[in-house]
Amino acid sequence: MTAQARNTRKLHVVTHGCQMNVYDSARMTDLLRPLGYETVDAPEGADMVILNTCHIRERAEEKVFSQLGRWRKLKEEQGGRMMIAVTGCVAQAEGEVLAKRAPFVDLVVGPQAYHRLPELIAAAHRKSGTVIDTDFPAEQKFDFLPDDAAPQGVVSFLSIQEGCDKFCSFCVVPYTRGAESSRPAASVLAEARRMVAGGAREIALLGQNVNAYHGEGPDGTVWSLARLVAELSEIAGLERLRYTTSHPNDMEDELIAAHGTNPKLMPFLHLPVQSGSDKILRAMNRKHDAAKFYRIIERLKTARPDIALSSDFIVGHPGETDEDFAATMKLVKDTGFALAYSFKYSPRPGTPAAGLPQIEVAVKDARLYELQAELRRQQYAFNDSKLGLTLPVLFTGPGRHANQQAARSGYMQPVVVEHPTDLTGQICEVEIIQSNPNSLLGRLVDKEKRAA
Ligand code: SAM
Ligand code: SF4
Numbered sequence: 001m002t003a004q005a006r007n008t009r010k011l012h013v014v015t016h017g018c019q020m021n022v023y024d025s026a027r028m029t030d031l032l033r034p035l036g037y038e039t040v041d042a043p044e045g046a047d048m049v050i051l052n053t054c055h056i057r058e059r060a061e062e063k064v065f066s067q068l069g070r071w072r073k074l075k076e077e078q079g080g081r082m083m084i085a086v087t088g089c090v091a092q093a094e095g096e097v098l099a100k101r102a103p104f105v106d107l108v109v110g111p112q113a114y115h116r117l118p119e120l121i122a123a124a125h126r127k128s129g130t131v132i133d134t135d136f137p138a139e140q141k142f143d144f145l146p147d148d149a150a151p152q153g154v155v156s157f158l159s160i161q162e163g164c165d166k167f168c169s170f171c172v173v174p175y176t177r178g179a180e181s182s183r184p185a186a187s188v189l190a191e192a193r194r195m196v197a198g199g200a201r202e203i204a205l206l207g208q209n210v211n212a213y214h215g216e217g218p219d220g221t222v223w224s225l226a227r228l229v230a231e232l233s234e235i236a237g238l239e240r241l242r243y244t245t246s247h248p249n250d251m252e253d254e255l256i257a258a259h260g261t262n263p264k265l266m267p268f269l270h271l272p273v274q275s276g277s278d279k280i281l282r283a284m285n286r287k288h289d290a291a292k293f294y295r296i297i298e299r300l301k302t303a304r305p306d307i308a309l310s311s312d313f314i315v316g317h318p319g320e321t322d323e324d325f326a327a328t329m330k331l332v333k334d335t336g337f338a339l340a341y342s343f344k345y346s347p348r349p350g351t352p353a354a355g356l357p358q359i360e361v362a363v364k365d366a367r368l369y370e371l372q373a374e375l376r377r378q379q380y381a382f383n384d385s386k387l388g389l390t391l392p393v394l395f396t397g398p399g400r401h402a403n404q405q406a407a408r409s410g411y412m413q414p415v416v417v418e419h420p421t422d423l424t425g426q427i428c429e430v431e432i433i434q435s436n437p438n439s440l441l442g443r444l445v446d447k448e449k450r451a452a
Contacts, residue, residue: 009047011037016063017054019244020206021088023159025052028087028114030149035118043074048083048121053090055172057346064090068102075104083107083124087114089176092134093350099130110134111177112162115144136178142187149191151198154396154425155408158195160188160215160228161207166247168274169285169353170317170345173208180208182215185223185231192232201425202240202266202394202408203232211246211255226254233264239427240394240410244270245312248288251296260303266410267304268338271296272312276331277324280317283353290331297335308338308382308411315371316345316364318356325367332374338382338411340375344368376437383413383435390431390445391415395423407442414439 011032015025028050029039043049049071054060064086075082085107086098092110099108106124109117113133124131142159163177192203207213210225217223223231229241241264248271258265271293275281278289300307313328332340344364347354386409393407393415400406405423407415407430416439417423417430430442 007036009035009037010040010045011048011050012040012043012046013050013052014067015052016060017056017088019157019204020159020162020208021052021054023157023206024088024111024114025050026150026152027145028052028117030146031115031117033150034146043071043082045078046082048085050085050087053086053088055089055093055176055348057343061090061094065102068105072102072104083121085109087111089172092176093172095132095134099132103130105130108132108134110136112136112141115141140181140183142183147190147194149194152195152200154199154394155202155204156195156200157204157206158188158191159183159206161210161213164208166209166287167285169283170314170348170351172348172351175350177208180212182213184216185228186218188215188228189231192235192238196235196237199425201238201427202242203238205241205243207243208245209247209250210243211250211252224252224254226252226258229255229258229262229265233262238264240264240266242266242268246271248273248293248296256296256299256303259300259307266412267306268308268310268410268412269300270310273331274312274314275317275320275324276328277320280320280324283319284317285352290327293331294334309335310339310412311337311341313340313342313371314345315342315367316359318345318353318358320359329371329374332371332378337375337378339379342368342371342375380437383437383440386411386413386432386440387435388432390429391442392427393417393430393442394427395425397424398422409440415442416440417442417444419444
Protein backbone atom coordinates (compact mmCIF):
# COMPACT_ATOMS: atom_id res chain seq x y z
CA MET A 1 0.00 0.00 0.00
CA THR A 2 1.38 3.45 -0.88
CA ALA A 3 1.60 6.19 1.71
CA GLN A 4 -0.98 8.13 -0.29
CA ALA A 5 -3.46 5.25 -0.33
CA ARG A 6 -2.95 4.74 3.42
CA ASN A 7 -3.78 8.40 4.07
CA THR A 8 -6.94 8.49 1.96
CA ARG A 9 -10.06 9.24 3.98
CA LYS A 10 -13.66 8.92 2.90
CA LEU A 11 -15.92 11.97 2.90
CA HIS A 12 -19.67 11.84 2.35
CA VAL A 13 -21.58 15.12 1.85
CA VAL A 14 -25.35 15.63 1.86
CA THR A 15 -26.68 19.00 0.71
CA HIS A 16 -30.07 20.50 1.49
CA GLY A 17 -31.57 23.68 0.05
CA CYS A 18 -30.50 26.08 -2.60
CA GLN A 19 -27.89 26.13 -5.34
CA MET A 20 -25.63 28.24 -3.12
CA ASN A 21 -25.46 25.33 -0.70
CA VAL A 22 -24.57 23.00 -3.59
CA TYR A 23 -21.75 25.40 -4.46
CA ASP A 24 -20.59 25.61 -0.82
CA SER A 25 -20.56 21.80 -0.53
CA ALA A 26 -18.36 21.57 -3.62
CA ARG A 27 -15.96 24.14 -2.14
CA MET A 28 -15.80 22.22 1.15
CA THR A 29 -14.80 19.06 -0.71
CA ASP A 30 -12.16 21.12 -2.62
CA LEU A 31 -10.85 22.32 0.73
CA LEU A 32 -10.62 18.84 2.23
CA ARG A 33 -9.15 17.08 -0.83
CA PRO A 34 -5.56 18.14 -0.02
CA LEU A 35 -6.05 16.59 3.43
CA GLY A 36 -6.68 13.23 1.77
CA TYR A 37 -10.49 13.25 1.80
CA GLU A 38 -12.12 11.64 -1.22
CA THR A 39 -15.86 11.91 -1.68
CA VAL A 40 -17.98 8.76 -1.54
CA ASP A 41 -21.65 8.28 -2.44
CA ALA A 42 -22.72 6.55 0.79
CA PRO A 43 -22.11 7.31 4.48
CA GLU A 44 -21.30 3.68 5.36
CA GLY A 45 -17.60 3.44 6.17
CA ALA A 46 -17.02 7.19 5.79
CA ASP A 47 -14.44 8.90 8.00
CA MET A 48 -16.35 12.14 7.82
CA VAL A 49 -19.92 13.07 6.91
CA ILE A 50 -21.09 16.63 6.32
CA LEU A 51 -24.70 17.75 6.33
CA ASN A 52 -24.93 21.15 4.63
CA THR A 53 -28.27 22.49 5.81
CA CYS A 54 -30.99 24.95 4.86
CA HIS A 55 -33.10 26.93 7.34
CA ILE A 56 -35.57 28.58 4.97
CA ARG A 57 -38.59 26.49 5.88
CA GLU A 58 -39.58 24.26 8.82
CA ARG A 59 -39.51 20.94 7.03
CA ALA A 60 -35.84 21.51 6.15
CA GLU A 61 -35.00 21.52 9.87
CA GLU A 62 -36.90 18.30 10.55
CA LYS A 63 -34.95 16.71 7.72
CA VAL A 64 -31.71 17.67 9.49
CA PHE A 65 -32.58 15.84 12.69
CA SER A 66 -33.84 12.71 10.96
CA GLN A 67 -30.68 12.58 8.84
CA LEU A 68 -28.52 13.04 11.94
CA GLY A 69 -30.42 10.25 13.69
CA ARG A 70 -29.49 7.85 10.88
CA TRP A 71 -25.84 8.91 11.02
CA ARG A 72 -25.74 8.54 14.81
CA LYS A 73 -26.52 4.81 14.42
CA LEU A 74 -23.79 4.45 11.78
CA LYS A 75 -21.31 6.28 13.97
CA GLU A 76 -22.05 3.89 16.83
CA GLU A 77 -21.69 0.88 14.51
CA GLN A 78 -18.31 2.25 13.41
CA GLY A 79 -17.15 2.55 17.04
CA GLY A 80 -17.52 6.34 17.07
CA ARG A 81 -14.83 6.76 14.39
CA MET A 82 -17.03 8.71 11.95
CA MET A 83 -16.79 12.51 12.33
CA ILE A 84 -20.14 14.27 11.86
CA ALA A 85 -20.24 17.92 10.77
CA VAL A 86 -23.28 20.13 10.33
CA THR A 87 -22.75 23.19 8.16
CA GLY A 88 -24.96 25.81 6.49
CA CYS A 89 -27.82 27.91 7.77
CA VAL A 90 -29.26 25.54 10.43
CA ALA A 91 -25.75 25.31 11.88
CA GLN A 92 -25.61 29.12 11.97
CA ALA A 93 -29.06 29.65 13.46
CA GLU A 94 -29.24 26.68 15.83
CA GLY A 95 -25.57 26.04 16.70
CA GLU A 96 -25.95 25.65 20.48
CA VAL A 97 -29.36 23.93 20.25
CA LEU A 98 -27.95 21.49 17.73
CA ALA A 99 -25.00 20.64 19.94
CA LYS A 100 -27.39 20.00 22.86
CA ARG A 101 -29.99 18.04 20.91
CA ALA A 102 -27.42 16.03 18.92
CA PRO A 103 -24.26 15.88 21.12
CA PHE A 104 -22.82 13.16 18.88
CA VAL A 105 -22.22 15.88 16.24
CA ASP A 106 -18.51 16.79 16.25
CA LEU A 107 -18.58 20.04 14.32
CA VAL A 108 -21.08 22.84 13.76
CA VAL A 109 -19.89 25.36 11.18
CA GLY A 110 -21.75 28.40 9.82
CA PRO A 111 -21.79 29.32 6.13
CA GLN A 112 -19.22 32.11 6.58
CA ALA A 113 -16.72 29.97 8.49
CA TYR A 114 -16.33 26.82 6.41
CA HIS A 115 -12.96 27.91 5.01
CA ARG A 116 -11.69 27.10 8.53
CA LEU A 117 -12.79 23.45 8.28
CA PRO A 118 -9.27 21.95 8.32
CA GLU A 119 -8.38 23.64 11.62
CA LEU A 120 -11.83 22.90 13.05
CA ILE A 121 -11.45 19.21 12.21
CA ALA A 122 -8.10 19.22 14.02
CA ALA A 123 -9.75 20.91 17.01
CA ALA A 124 -12.57 18.34 17.01
CA HIS A 125 -9.99 15.52 17.09
CA ARG A 126 -8.34 17.13 20.12
CA LYS A 127 -11.44 17.89 22.15
CA SER A 128 -14.50 15.95 23.26
CA GLY A 129 -17.92 17.50 22.66
CA THR A 130 -19.05 19.64 19.75
CA VAL A 131 -16.78 22.27 18.21
CA ILE A 132 -18.90 25.23 17.11
CA ASP A 133 -17.83 28.00 14.72
CA THR A 134 -20.67 30.26 13.72
CA ASP A 135 -18.64 33.46 13.50
CA PHE A 136 -18.99 35.99 10.75
CA PRO A 137 -15.21 36.32 10.41
CA ALA A 138 -13.60 39.57 9.30
CA GLU A 139 -11.59 37.70 6.68
CA GLN A 140 -13.30 36.95 3.35
CA LYS A 141 -13.99 33.22 3.05
CA PHE A 142 -13.27 33.28 -0.69
CA ASP A 143 -9.68 34.44 -0.09
CA PHE A 144 -9.05 31.23 1.84
CA LEU A 145 -10.57 28.69 -0.51
CA PRO A 146 -8.26 26.73 -2.82
CA ASP A 147 -8.04 27.64 -6.52
CA ASP A 148 -8.05 24.06 -7.76
CA ALA A 149 -11.79 23.41 -7.66
CA ALA A 150 -13.02 20.12 -9.12
CA PRO A 151 -14.70 20.78 -12.50
CA GLN A 152 -18.49 20.98 -12.18
CA GLY A 153 -19.25 20.25 -15.82
CA VAL A 154 -20.79 22.00 -18.80
CA VAL A 155 -23.11 24.02 -16.56
CA SER A 156 -21.21 25.44 -13.60
CA PHE A 157 -22.27 27.54 -10.63
CA LEU A 158 -20.20 30.42 -9.33
CA SER A 159 -20.97 32.20 -6.08
CA ILE A 160 -20.34 35.96 -6.38
CA GLN A 161 -22.36 37.51 -3.58
CA GLU A 162 -23.55 36.43 -0.17
CA GLY A 163 -25.78 37.58 2.61
CA CYS A 164 -28.54 40.14 2.60
CA ASP A 165 -29.34 43.48 4.20
CA LYS A 166 -32.98 43.62 3.15
CA PHE A 167 -34.60 41.91 6.16
CA CYS A 168 -37.85 40.73 4.63
CA SER A 169 -40.24 39.99 7.50
CA PHE A 170 -40.36 36.24 6.80
CA CYS A 171 -36.74 35.45 5.97
CA VAL A 172 -33.82 34.06 7.99
CA VAL A 173 -31.14 34.74 5.39
CA PRO A 174 -29.89 38.08 6.85
CA TYR A 175 -29.45 36.30 10.20
CA THR A 176 -27.87 33.07 8.93
CA ARG A 177 -25.78 34.34 6.03
CA GLY A 178 -24.97 37.73 7.48
CA ALA A 179 -24.56 41.13 5.86
CA GLU A 180 -24.52 41.49 2.11
CA SER A 181 -21.03 41.18 0.65
CA SER A 182 -19.67 40.86 -2.89
CA ARG A 183 -16.61 38.99 -4.06
CA PRO A 184 -13.95 41.06 -5.84
CA ALA A 185 -14.45 40.92 -9.61
CA ALA A 186 -10.90 39.67 -10.28
CA SER A 187 -11.52 36.59 -8.14
CA VAL A 188 -14.84 35.92 -9.92
CA LEU A 189 -13.24 36.33 -13.38
CA ALA A 190 -10.35 34.03 -12.42
CA GLU A 191 -12.72 31.33 -11.18
CA ALA A 192 -14.86 31.67 -14.31
CA ARG A 193 -11.78 31.22 -16.54
CA ARG A 194 -10.78 28.10 -14.59
CA MET A 195 -14.33 26.76 -14.98
CA VAL A 196 -14.26 27.33 -18.74
CA ALA A 197 -10.83 25.69 -18.99
CA GLY A 198 -12.36 22.74 -17.13
CA GLY A 199 -15.21 22.40 -19.65
CA ALA A 200 -17.89 24.87 -18.53
CA ARG A 201 -19.88 26.49 -21.35
CA GLU A 202 -22.61 27.96 -19.17
CA ILE A 203 -22.06 29.70 -15.86
CA ALA A 204 -24.79 30.61 -13.42
CA LEU A 205 -23.75 33.40 -11.07
CA LEU A 206 -25.12 32.84 -7.59
CA GLY A 207 -26.05 35.09 -4.71
CA GLN A 208 -28.90 35.50 -2.23
CA ASN A 209 -29.26 38.95 -3.77
CA VAL A 210 -27.13 38.49 -6.83
CA ASN A 211 -28.19 41.66 -8.62
CA ALA A 212 -27.13 43.73 -5.59
CA TYR A 213 -23.58 42.71 -6.58
CA HIS A 214 -21.13 45.59 -6.07
CA GLY A 215 -17.69 43.99 -6.08
CA GLU A 216 -14.39 45.78 -6.24
CA GLY A 217 -13.16 45.84 -9.83
CA PRO A 218 -9.51 45.28 -10.80
CA ASP A 219 -9.47 48.97 -11.80
CA GLY A 220 -10.37 50.02 -8.25
CA THR A 221 -13.94 51.07 -9.14
CA VAL A 222 -17.07 49.31 -7.91
CA TRP A 223 -18.50 46.94 -10.50
CA SER A 224 -22.21 46.30 -10.82
CA LEU A 225 -23.62 42.95 -11.91
CA ALA A 226 -24.15 44.40 -15.40
CA ARG A 227 -20.45 45.30 -15.62
CA LEU A 228 -19.39 41.89 -14.31
CA VAL A 229 -21.64 40.11 -16.82
CA ALA A 230 -20.20 42.22 -19.65
CA GLU A 231 -16.64 41.31 -18.65
CA LEU A 232 -17.46 37.62 -18.18
CA SER A 233 -18.98 37.59 -21.67
CA GLU A 234 -15.52 38.33 -23.07
CA ILE A 235 -14.20 34.94 -21.91
CA ALA A 236 -13.68 32.82 -25.02
CA GLY A 237 -15.46 29.48 -24.77
CA LEU A 238 -18.04 30.75 -22.27
CA GLU A 239 -21.29 30.74 -24.26
CA ARG A 240 -24.04 31.26 -21.73
CA LEU A 241 -24.54 33.30 -18.59
CA ARG A 242 -27.32 33.40 -16.02
CA TYR A 243 -27.68 34.90 -12.56
CA THR A 244 -29.88 34.03 -9.62
CA THR A 245 -31.54 35.10 -7.26
CA SER A 246 -32.47 38.70 -7.94
CA HIS A 247 -34.49 41.27 -6.03
CA PRO A 248 -36.83 43.61 -7.95
CA ASN A 249 -35.33 46.69 -6.24
CA ASP A 250 -31.89 45.89 -7.64
CA MET A 251 -32.98 45.44 -11.28
CA GLU A 252 -30.99 48.39 -12.58
CA ASP A 253 -31.40 49.91 -16.06
CA GLU A 254 -28.01 48.66 -17.26
CA LEU A 255 -28.83 45.09 -16.27
CA ILE A 256 -32.25 45.18 -17.94
CA ALA A 257 -30.65 46.62 -21.09
CA ALA A 258 -28.01 43.84 -21.10
CA HIS A 259 -30.81 41.30 -21.66
CA GLY A 260 -31.42 42.96 -25.01
CA THR A 261 -27.83 43.50 -26.07
CA ASN A 262 -25.73 40.67 -24.66
CA PRO A 263 -26.41 37.44 -26.58
CA LYS A 264 -24.62 35.39 -23.92
CA LEU A 265 -27.12 36.43 -21.26
CA MET A 266 -29.84 33.79 -21.44
CA PRO A 267 -33.48 34.83 -21.95
CA PHE A 268 -34.58 33.64 -18.53
CA LEU A 269 -34.89 35.51 -15.26
CA HIS A 270 -35.80 34.34 -11.78
CA LEU A 271 -37.23 37.40 -10.04
CA PRO A 272 -39.06 36.63 -6.79
CA VAL A 273 -42.05 38.87 -6.11
CA GLN A 274 -43.60 36.89 -3.20
CA SER A 275 -47.06 38.53 -3.37
CA GLY A 276 -49.25 40.62 -5.65
CA SER A 277 -50.81 42.58 -2.79
CA ASP A 278 -49.28 45.95 -1.91
CA LYS A 279 -50.49 45.58 1.67
CA ILE A 280 -48.70 42.24 2.05
CA LEU A 281 -45.61 43.47 0.20
CA ARG A 282 -45.46 46.26 2.79
CA ALA A 283 -45.95 43.79 5.64
CA MET A 284 -43.17 41.68 4.13
CA ASN A 285 -40.88 44.73 4.12
CA ARG A 286 -40.17 44.14 0.43
CA LYS A 287 -39.92 47.91 -0.22
CA HIS A 288 -41.56 47.66 -3.65
CA ASP A 289 -45.15 47.41 -4.79
CA ALA A 290 -46.82 45.29 -7.47
CA ALA A 291 -46.74 48.22 -9.93
CA LYS A 292 -42.95 48.34 -9.71
CA PHE A 293 -42.75 44.62 -10.52
CA TYR A 294 -45.07 45.11 -13.52
CA ARG A 295 -42.88 47.98 -14.76
CA ILE A 296 -39.70 45.90 -14.52
CA ILE A 297 -41.31 43.02 -16.41
CA GLU A 298 -42.53 45.37 -19.12
CA ARG A 299 -39.04 46.81 -19.56
CA LEU A 300 -37.45 43.37 -19.59
CA LYS A 301 -39.91 42.25 -22.27
CA THR A 302 -39.14 45.36 -24.30
CA ALA A 303 -35.41 44.61 -24.08
CA ARG A 304 -35.82 40.90 -24.77
CA PRO A 305 -39.34 40.04 -26.00
CA ASP A 306 -38.92 36.26 -25.59
CA ILE A 307 -37.62 36.44 -22.00
CA ALA A 308 -38.97 33.61 -19.83
CA LEU A 309 -39.87 34.59 -16.28
CA SER A 310 -39.69 32.73 -13.03
CA SER A 311 -40.55 33.81 -9.50
CA ASP A 312 -41.09 32.83 -5.86
CA PHE A 313 -44.42 33.23 -4.06
CA ILE A 314 -45.41 32.91 -0.43
CA VAL A 315 -49.04 32.31 0.50
CA GLY A 316 -50.45 32.82 3.99
CA HIS A 317 -48.03 35.48 5.24
CA PRO A 318 -49.54 36.95 8.46
CA GLY A 319 -52.31 39.39 7.53
CA GLU A 320 -53.02 37.91 4.08
CA THR A 321 -56.76 38.12 3.34
CA ASP A 322 -58.70 36.54 0.46
CA GLU A 323 -58.41 39.90 -1.37
CA ASP A 324 -54.64 39.93 -0.92
CA PHE A 325 -54.39 36.40 -2.26
CA ALA A 326 -56.62 37.38 -5.20
CA ALA A 327 -54.10 40.15 -5.99
CA THR A 328 -51.34 37.52 -6.11
CA MET A 329 -53.42 35.39 -8.49
CA LYS A 330 -54.01 38.47 -10.65
CA LEU A 331 -50.30 39.25 -10.80
CA VAL A 332 -49.56 35.65 -11.81
CA LYS A 333 -52.20 35.70 -14.55
CA ASP A 334 -51.15 39.14 -15.82
CA THR A 335 -47.46 38.30 -15.96
CA GLY A 336 -47.31 34.67 -17.11
CA PHE A 337 -44.48 32.54 -15.74
CA ALA A 338 -42.45 29.82 -17.40
CA LEU A 339 -41.55 28.42 -13.99
CA ALA A 340 -42.23 29.40 -10.40
CA TYR A 341 -41.73 28.23 -6.85
CA SER A 342 -44.48 28.68 -4.32
CA PHE A 343 -44.48 28.10 -0.59
CA LYS A 344 -46.77 28.21 2.40
CA TYR A 345 -45.53 30.83 4.82
CA SER A 346 -43.55 29.13 7.56
CA PRO A 347 -42.75 31.12 10.72
CA ARG A 348 -38.99 31.26 11.21
CA PRO A 349 -37.82 31.89 14.78
CA GLY A 350 -36.33 35.33 15.25
CA THR A 351 -37.94 36.88 12.17
CA PRO A 352 -40.51 39.71 12.60
CA ALA A 353 -43.43 37.90 10.93
CA ALA A 354 -43.09 34.88 13.22
CA GLY A 355 -44.47 36.90 16.15
CA LEU A 356 -47.65 37.98 14.34
CA PRO A 357 -51.05 36.23 14.42
CA GLN A 358 -50.82 33.33 11.97
CA ILE A 359 -53.12 32.27 9.12
CA GLU A 360 -54.89 28.91 9.52
CA VAL A 361 -53.09 25.96 7.90
CA ALA A 362 -56.21 24.93 5.95
CA VAL A 363 -56.43 28.42 4.41
CA LYS A 364 -52.75 28.34 3.43
CA ASP A 365 -53.22 24.86 1.94
CA ALA A 366 -56.18 25.95 -0.17
CA ARG A 367 -54.38 29.06 -1.44
CA LEU A 368 -51.24 27.12 -2.29
CA TYR A 369 -53.31 24.54 -4.16
CA GLU A 370 -55.01 27.21 -6.25
CA LEU A 371 -51.79 29.08 -6.96
CA GLN A 372 -49.85 25.96 -7.92
CA ALA A 373 -52.61 24.81 -10.27
CA GLU A 374 -52.34 28.13 -12.15
CA LEU A 375 -48.51 28.07 -12.15
CA ARG A 376 -48.54 24.49 -13.47
CA ARG A 377 -50.96 25.50 -16.22
CA GLN A 378 -48.67 28.37 -17.19
CA GLN A 379 -45.59 26.15 -17.20
CA TYR A 380 -47.30 23.64 -19.53
CA ALA A 381 -48.48 26.48 -21.79
CA PHE A 382 -44.96 27.88 -21.92
CA ASN A 383 -43.52 24.50 -22.92
CA ASP A 384 -46.27 24.10 -25.53
CA SER A 385 -45.41 27.50 -27.00
CA LYS A 386 -42.03 26.10 -28.10
CA LEU A 387 -43.55 23.23 -30.13
CA GLY A 388 -42.43 23.36 -33.76
CA LEU A 389 -39.71 25.95 -33.08
CA THR A 390 -36.03 25.40 -33.68
CA LEU A 391 -33.98 26.41 -30.64
CA PRO A 392 -30.29 26.39 -29.75
CA VAL A 393 -29.76 23.98 -26.85
CA LEU A 394 -26.70 23.21 -24.76
CA PHE A 395 -26.00 19.48 -24.37
CA THR A 396 -25.21 18.66 -20.76
CA GLY A 397 -24.68 14.87 -20.83
CA PRO A 398 -26.23 11.54 -21.73
CA GLY A 399 -30.00 11.19 -21.26
CA ARG A 400 -31.67 8.63 -19.02
CA HIS A 401 -32.20 6.09 -21.80
CA ALA A 402 -29.89 4.65 -24.44
CA ASN A 403 -29.41 6.84 -27.52
CA GLN A 404 -30.71 9.89 -25.66
CA GLN A 405 -28.81 13.10 -24.96
CA ALA A 406 -29.86 15.64 -22.33
CA ALA A 407 -29.79 19.34 -23.12
CA ARG A 408 -31.14 22.65 -21.86
CA SER A 409 -32.83 25.44 -23.77
CA GLY A 410 -31.96 29.09 -23.16
CA TYR A 411 -35.26 29.26 -21.27
CA MET A 412 -34.05 26.65 -18.70
CA GLN A 413 -36.22 23.88 -20.11
CA PRO A 414 -34.76 20.37 -20.02
CA VAL A 415 -34.67 19.05 -23.62
CA VAL A 416 -34.22 15.39 -24.54
CA VAL A 417 -32.80 14.58 -27.98
CA GLU A 418 -32.60 11.13 -29.58
CA HIS A 419 -29.02 10.83 -30.75
CA PRO A 420 -26.56 7.94 -30.62
CA THR A 421 -23.36 9.84 -29.80
CA ASP A 422 -22.37 12.06 -26.92
CA LEU A 423 -22.84 15.78 -27.66
CA THR A 424 -21.87 17.09 -24.21
CA GLY A 425 -20.72 20.70 -24.33
CA GLN A 426 -22.06 21.42 -27.81
CA ILE A 427 -24.69 24.01 -28.60
CA CYS A 428 -26.85 22.80 -31.48
CA GLU A 429 -30.06 23.76 -33.21
CA VAL A 430 -32.89 21.42 -32.24
CA GLU A 431 -36.47 21.30 -33.52
CA ILE A 432 -38.96 20.84 -30.70
CA ILE A 433 -41.23 17.94 -31.66
CA GLN A 434 -42.96 17.21 -28.36
CA SER A 435 -43.82 19.22 -25.29
CA ASN A 436 -44.21 17.58 -21.88
CA PRO A 437 -45.16 19.24 -18.59
CA ASN A 438 -41.56 19.38 -17.38
CA SER A 439 -39.45 18.92 -20.49
CA LEU A 440 -39.30 19.04 -24.29
CA LEU A 441 -38.38 16.44 -26.88
CA GLY A 442 -36.23 17.69 -29.74
CA ARG A 443 -34.76 16.53 -33.04
CA LEU A 444 -31.24 17.55 -33.99
CA VAL A 445 -31.31 19.94 -36.94
CA ASP A 446 -27.81 21.27 -37.15
CA LYS A 447 -24.69 20.67 -35.12
CA GLU A 448 -22.51 23.34 -33.48
CA LYS A 449 -24.69 26.39 -33.93
CA ARG A 450 -24.22 29.26 -31.55
CA ALA A 451 -26.86 30.05 -28.94
CA ALA A 452 -28.71 33.29 -29.54
N1 SAM B 1 -33.38 36.61 -2.02
C1 SAM B 1 -34.49 36.08 -2.65
C2 SAM B 1 -35.59 37.14 -2.70
O1 SAM B 1 -35.36 38.27 -2.45
O2 SAM B 1 -36.72 36.82 -2.93
C3 SAM B 1 -34.99 34.77 -2.06
C4 SAM B 1 -34.15 33.99 -1.14
S1 SAM B 1 -34.96 32.71 -0.23
C5 SAM B 1 -33.53 31.80 0.04
C6 SAM B 1 -35.86 31.72 -1.39
C7 SAM B 1 -37.33 31.76 -1.24
O3 SAM B 1 -37.77 31.06 -0.12
C8 SAM B 1 -37.93 33.14 -1.07
O4 SAM B 1 -38.02 33.83 -2.28
C9 SAM B 1 -39.27 32.86 -0.47
O5 SAM B 1 -40.26 32.70 -1.45
C10 SAM B 1 -39.05 31.54 0.25
N2 SAM B 1 -39.09 31.76 1.71
C11 SAM B 1 -38.19 32.41 2.46
N3 SAM B 1 -38.58 32.44 3.75
C12 SAM B 1 -39.76 31.77 3.80
C13 SAM B 1 -40.66 31.48 4.85
N4 SAM B 1 -40.45 31.88 6.10
N5 SAM B 1 -41.78 30.78 4.55
C14 SAM B 1 -42.02 30.37 3.30
N6 SAM B 1 -41.21 30.62 2.26
C15 SAM B 1 -40.09 31.32 2.51
FE1 SF4 C 1 -34.47 36.91 2.31
FE2 SF4 C 1 -34.31 37.63 -0.27
FE3 SF4 C 1 -35.62 39.18 1.49
FE4 SF4 C 1 -32.96 39.01 1.61
S1 SF4 C 1 -34.20 39.87 -0.06
S2 SF4 C 1 -34.38 38.94 3.34
S3 SF4 C 1 -32.66 36.87 1.05
S4 SF4 C 1 -36.16 37.07 0.83
